[in-house]
Amino acid sequence: MCAARELQAKQLISRHRKSWREGSFLAGLEPEALEALVAGRPTTCLEPGKQLIVEGDPAGDVFLLFDAVMTVTMRPSMLLAFRVGGDIVGEMAIMEGGTRSATVTARSGRLAVAVPGDTFMAIIEDYPDARKLLDSMLSGRLRDSDKRRADFRACSVLQRVARELARLAEEYGQSGPGGTRWHPVNVDAHGNHAEGPRDARRGRGGYRGGRCDRA
Amino acid sequence: MLVGAGVATVEDAVTELKSRGILKWAYRTFEILDVKALRRVAYKGNSS
Numbered sequence: 001m002c003a004a005r006e007l008q009a010k011q012l013i014s015r016h017r018k019s020w021r022e023g024s025f026l027a028g029l030e031p032e033a034l035e036a037l038v039a040g041r042p043t044t045c046l047e048p049g050k051q052l053i054v055e056g057d058p059a060g061d062v063f064l065l066f067d068a069v070m071t072v073t074m075r076p077s078m079l080l081a082f083r084v085g086g087d088i089v090g091e092m093a094i095m096e097g098g099t100r101s102a103t104v105t106a107r108s109g110r111l112a113v114a115v116p117g118d119t120f121m122a123i124i125e126d127y128p129d130a131r132k133l134l135d136s137m138l139s140g141r142l143r144d145s146d147k148r149r150a151d152f153r154a155c156s157v158l159q160r161v162a163r164e165l166a167r168l169a170e171e172y173g174q175s176g177p178g179g180t181r182w183h184p185v186n187v188d189a190h191g192n193h194a195e196g197p198r199d200a201r202r203g204r205g206g207y208r209g210g211r212c213d214r215a
Numbered sequence: 216m217l218v219g220a221g222v223a224t225v226e227d228a229v230t231e232l233k234s235r236g237i238l239k240w241a242y243r244t245f246e247i248l249d250v251k252a253l254r255r256v257a258y259k260g261n262s263s
Contacts, residue, residue, distance in 0.1 A: 156222060157222050157223060157224065157225065157227070157228050158222040158227075158228045158231055158232075158256065159256065159257055160228075161225055161228035161229065161232070162228070162232065162253055162254075162256040162257035163257040163258070165232075165238065165245070165247065165253060165257075166247075166250075166253050166254055166257045166258075169247050169250065169253075173247070
């Protein structure tokens with residue numbers, strides 16, 4: 001690896017690492033693997049409303065979220081998840097070899113690093129711990145998805161809303177004297193951006209309820 | 216009483232959680248005022 005690129009990657013990582021969500025993919029990666037992923041890659045500026053990934057498009061890059069709050073949505077109007085600094089998006093289509101399964105839109109934040117899909121997988125294969133981490137992350141997402149499906153059949157709307165709020169608070173919340181709080185990502189019921197950026201360095205996702213009719 | 220009986224939409228559910236003092240919902244911020252109570256509603260089905 002070129003020394004200048006390596007140094008630049010180290011500096012970029014060092015600037016953002018503290019803000020990454022605990023338990024996120026990037027936070028758990030061994031430094032060498034992370035530097036190999038980042039060195040020499042283009043960064044993407046995340047303007048609110050910018051779509052990094054569009055459902056149905058062919059697979060391309062994997063994005064490493066350095067400083068971001070993103071929503072993951074599926075047509076016609078389903079908000080699936082939030083992704084924040086330390087998370088990655090776009091890996092599923094690369095692994096499956098198919099098209100993008102959802103749209104990923106910036107709500108606030110500043111920076112993502114784009115890694116070509118085949119390069120991402122090659123580097124991950126070079127580091128066995130990174131591969132385990134990726135498998136573990138995907139397994140966790142599958143488990144979450146199963147839980148939600150079970151909730152949908154078995155729970156009342158009130159319970160589902162309470163579970164979703166509890167989950168968001170656990171993942172992104174910020175404890176304070178008055179309770180647990182998180183800063184909102186301004187999205188409407190359809191996952192559309194509504195307002196300007198918030199401070200994503202705190203790694204807080206959020207949720208604005210409004211007229212959302214899904215839980 | 217069935218948990219959430221009469222709660223048909225997300226909006227109703229949020230209103231219910233607010234009325235119980237569990238959730239405070241300002242214009243740009245959610246605050247969970249009583250995490251334990253929220254978890255009771257979420258996982259134990261306790262309506263009180």
